[in-house]
Amino acid sequence: MVIIERLYMNIYYLxxxxxxxxxxxxxxxxxxxxxxxxxxxxMDTSLFLFFVAIGYIHGGQAPILREGVMQYxxxxxSALILTGIVISVSFTAFALxxxxxxxxxxxxxxxxxxxxxxxxxxx
Amino acid sequence: xxxxxxxxxxIVVVLLLAAFIIPLLGKRxxxxxxxxxxxxxxxxxxxxxxTMRVLAEGTLHYPVGGWAAPYGIVVLVDxxxxxxxxxxxxxxxxxxxxxxxGPREVRHNGVYFTLILLLTAAMQGMVMAGDLFNLFxxxxxxxxxAIAIIAIKGTKExxxxxxxxxxxxxxxxxxxxxxxxxxxxxTGHLNMEYIRxxxxxxxxxxxxxxxxxxxxxxxxxxxxxxxxxxHVWLPDAHSNAPTASSxxxxxxxVKVYIIALMRIAYLALGLEIFALLPIRHLFLAxxxxxxxxxxxxxxxxxxxxxxxxxxxxxxxxxIFLGFGLFSPRAIEGGVLHILNHxxxxxxxxxxxxxxxHQTGIKKxxxxxxxxxxxxxxxxxxxxxxxxxxxxxxxAGFISKLYIALGALDADMLVFAVLILVSSLLNAAYYFPIIxxxxxxxxxxxxxxxxxxAMLAPILVLALMVFFFGLFPSLMVPLVQQTALLFVx
Numbered sequence: 342m343v344i345i346e347r348l349y350m351n352i353y354y355l356x357x358x359x360x361x362x363x364x365x366x367x368x369x370x371x372x373x374x375x376x377x378x379x380x381x382x383x384m385d386t387s388l389f390l391f392f393v394a395i396g397y398i399h400g401g402q403a404p405i406l407r408e409g410v411m412q413y414x415x416x417x418x419s420a421l422i423l424t425g426i427v428i429s430v431s432f433t434a435f436a437l438x439x440x441x442x443x444x445x446x447x448x449x450x451x452x453x454x455x456x457x458x459x460x461x462x463x464x
Numbered sequence: 465x466x467x468x469x470x471x472x473x474x475i476v477v478v479l480l481l482a483a484f485i486i487p488l489l490g491k492r493x494x495x496x497x498x499x500x501x502x503x504x505x506x507x508x509x510x511x512x513x514x515t516m517r518v519l520a521e522g523t524l525h526y527p528v529g530g531w532a533a534p535y536g537i538v539v540l541v542d543x544x545x546x547x548x549x550x551x552x553x554x555x556x557x558x559x560x561x562x563x564x565x566g567p568r569e570v571r572h573n574g575v576y577f578t579l580i581l582l583l584t585a586a587m588q589g590m591v592m593a594g595d596l597f598n599l600f601x602x603x604x605x606x607x608x609x610a611i612a613i614i615a616i617k618g619t620k621e622x623x624x625x626x627x628x629x630x631x632x633x634x635x636x637x638x639x640x641x642x643x644x645x646x647x648x649x650x651t652g653h654l655n656m657e658y659i660r661x662x663x664x665x666x667x668x669x670x671x672x673x674x675x676x677x678x679x680x681x682x683x684x685x686x687x688x689x690x691x692x693x694x695h696v697w698l699p700d701a702h703s704n705a706p707t708a709s710s711x712x713x714x715x716x717x718v719k720v721y722i723i724a725l726m727r728i729a730y731l732a733l734g735l736e737i738f739a740l741l742p743i744r745h746l747f748l749a750x751x752x753x754x755x756x757x758x759x760x761x762x763x764x765x766x767x768x769x770x771x772x773x774x775x776x777x778x779x780x781x782x783i784f785l786g787f788g789l790f791s792p793r794a795i796e797g798g799v800l801h802i803l804n805h806x807x808x809x810x811x812x813x814x815x816x817x818x819x820x821h822q823t824g825i826k827k828x829x830x831x832x833x834x835x836x837x838x839x840x841x842x843x844x845x846x847x848x849x850x851x852x853x854x855x856x857x858x859a860g861f862i863s864k865l866y867i868a869l870g871a872l873d874a875d876m877l878v879f880a881v882l883i884l885v886s887s888l889l890n891a892a893y894y895f896p897i898i899x900x901x902x903x904x905x906x907x908x909x910x911x912x913x914x915x916x917a918m919l920a921p922i923l924v925l926a927l928m929v930f931f932f933g934l935f936p937s938l939m940v941p942l943v944q945q946t947a948l949l950f951v952x
Contacts (some may be wrong), residue, residue: 345628361642377631384638388645410635418648421597425641432634435608438614439627446620451743456626 354396360387372452375445385429392425394443401431471514472526472539472592475507475549479585483578485554493573500577504557507588511546511553518546519941523592533594540594540731542579542655543945548591548723549801550942555715555806556584558921562814563708567821568618570706579616583609587720589680596644596654596732599724603640607633607688610717613709616699625700631877632687632697634800639684646677646734656732665732666742672735681728691784692754695777699761702773707817710769714776715810719802719915722783730949738790748879754781754883757787761891766827768816771893772809775852778886779805786867787950789879794870795947803861804851805933808860811925812848815841818918823911828897832904837911840919844900844926849894851929854887859932 348355360383369379396415404416440450447455489496518524524541529535541549561639563573563580570576593599601772611633615626617814633683650670667674683694690698702714729737738744758778765771779801786798818841820826823834835842853856854865864883871879913919932939 365635365638368635374627381634382630383640384634388638388641391642392645392648395645407504421654424597424601428601431608432604432630434636435611436627436630436634439623439630442615442618442623442626442674446623459621459624 351396353390357387357391357394360384360390363387374440374450377452378433378440381436382433383430385425385432389422389429391426392422424443468760470526471517472524472541473528473643475510475514475553475905476585476589476592478506478510479503479581479588483585486574486578487583489574491574496574496577500581500943501557501564503581504553504560507584508553508557511549511588511869512541514541515546515550515942518543519945534653534658537598538655539592539699542949543948544723544727544799544879544943545592546947547758547942548802549588551589551803552584552716552720554586555810556580556587556712557648558924559708559711559810560812561714562711562817562918562921566708566714566814567817567918569662571618574591575618575851576613576706578687579613580708580712583613583717587716590720590837591723591727593727594656595732596647596656596728598654598658600637600641600727600930603688603721603724604637604718606717607637608623612749613712614705614711615868617704617706618702621700623698624702629697631699632694636684636687639680639687643677643680643684644681646673649673650693654800656728658818659732659803660734663732671721675741678733678737680745680927681725681747682743685721685725686750689718689725689781690777692750692781693758695754695758695780695864697774698777699770702776703767703769704758707813707821709818710772711810711813711885714773714813718776718780719783719806722780722787723802726787735950744788744790747784748876751781751785751788752879752882754778754784755886756820756889759893763889763893764902765893766829768820768826768828768831768897769813771828772812772816775811775812775890775893776805779809782867782883782886785879785883786870787861789867789870789874790950791870791873792944792947792951793866793873795869795950796868796943797863797870799943799946800866803939804859804929806862807925807928807932808848808858811922811929812852814922814925815848818914819845822914823909825907825909830907830909831897832900833907834909835898835901835903835909840913840914841922842898844922845901847926847929848900849898851933853891853894857930857933859929859936861933 361449364380364384364387371377376463396418398412399412401412401414402410404413444450482499487501499574518541526539528537528539560749583606586602588600589602593602611626611630615623647659650666650673651659653662702710754777758774762771762774765774783798783801786794831895851860854861868880868883
């Protein structure tokens with residue numbers, strides 16, 4: 342019971358780590374290039390969740406100075422994650438552009454087939 | 465005289481500004497070239513003056529926008545950062561010259577120059593960052609720009625290689641960001657120096673956080689720095705890029721991540737980490753693998769640029785070996801090798817690019833006799849190759865000697881032997897190329913020396929190989945002080 346209680350208390354971290362592993366796994370093992378990009382996004386999102394969860398305090402308010410509010414949420418991670426999201430979006434956009442180019446050149450989105458086509462050209 | 469007190473940020477700002485101005489200039493190629501090379505030269509001059517200042521006055525703390533730490537962002541320039549910045553600015557300027565006057569391999573030169581400037585700006589920012597998140601942002605900019613300067617060639621191979629690089633690079637970034645989050649979680653700081661002071665207390669309370677974080681960081685940076693066995697993306701990516709990109713990527717980009725990792729190690733985590741955790745031994749084991757596997761794979765390559773790319777895997781191993789041995793002289797050797805390898809690998813890539821451009825031959829087995837037709841280019845290639853092997857008088861000899869002496873200092877004779885064996889392996893794949901080029905039977909191919917503007921950067925780099933080989937004392941104060949940062 343203690344374990345379950347501790348897991349429940351750290352539920353955001355737990356979910357973030359699970360999502361990270363899902364994303365990591367998808368990126369490395371799926372052959373479809375689009376799924377690789379999806380995996381990348383899941384991984385990035387899990388990190389955003391992790392970062393924001395660090396700054397979150399249960400019952401805390403938005404960090405705007407007001408009377409009667411004692412606890413504030415730490416705004417630093419949220420601010421950082423704004424930058425993180427921008428980076429993730431630009432990576433995704435660039436990756437998608439490359440996928441379009443690859444599909445034009447090879448006619449497939451399967452990583453294995455692309456490698457096979459490439460080595461056939463070399464031979 | 466311009467006030468160079470702002471040099472730490474000005475270097476990055478000038479490069480970034482030029483990167484954004486160039487697309488606005490459109491088709492005026494002369495102006496574009498001038499802005500491109502001007503920005504590189506300005507960065508070099510500022511970097512030089514900054515290095516002088518760091519040597520005279522010690523570590524610079526530059527609070528960005530005047531906001532002091534811990535609330536503001538601090539740019540922290542110590543000797544290691546100044547040295548790295550100088551190396552980056554110097555080698556990048558020479559490669560930029562080649563990008564302008566070398567063989568034209570990309571359709572839009574303006575776009576290409578923008579990407580190179582973004583890349584150099586991000587690398588400069590990365591080596592000087594005093595703040596983990598700032599560092600992360602520069603890592604991402606440099607990764608994107610590095611991938612783009614491969615894909616810009618537009619051939620089937622280069623686009624495929626750059627996509628694979630992108631996937632692995634994104635994995636590495638994910639690892640690094642996760643590790644930053646874990647450190648932030650237990651310290652509440654992103655400023656590296658504040659992290660170190662806080663960690664002294666909190667490291668004992670949350671060992672698991674710290675351990676996971678360090679593991680993710682080593683893997684994240686290891687992927688980006690192509691540390692064996694995470695080097696799988698490198699040979700394709702570096703060999704299919706345009707020549708100037710190959711030189712930039714192999715000469716500078718992979719090393720910047722090593723610099724960033726080592727800066728985090730001594731600035732943020734504290735050197736006690738090396739004593740407590742087996743990071744050193746991990747570096748030693750992996751670099752041994754890199755030294756052997758890189759050379760063996762390089763031997764069986766017939767494509768000139770692919771051979772050079774595999775050789776980069778080996779050389780990255782040398783730098784990690786220097787840090788892994790962790791005796792003062794080994795670290796000096798590793799730090800010197802960052803400069804020496806940047807110079808000699810850029811030289812080899814540019815020379816190979818010129819040879820391929822002038823003759824159309826990519827296969828090493830067809831290089832026979834070409835050395836007599838293009839004596840200057842092949843002489844420069846020979847200088848680079850000799851330096852790779854570590855012939856006395858060349859730059860490569862000095863850094864290898866220091867690492868080997870460092871291995872003896874650390875009572876690990878086996879690594880001195882390893883360096884010898886690896887040098888022999890290097891000789892085994894570089895010398896046959898040179899011998900067949902100069903003494904092989906005549907090739908039917910017509911080949912002439914390129915024009916001087918194209919040859920100039922190669923000759924300058926070849927002279928630099930000798931210069932740093934014969935006068936290593938020039939860099940010694942910087943390198944020795946850098947080693948002192950690690951071994952106090």
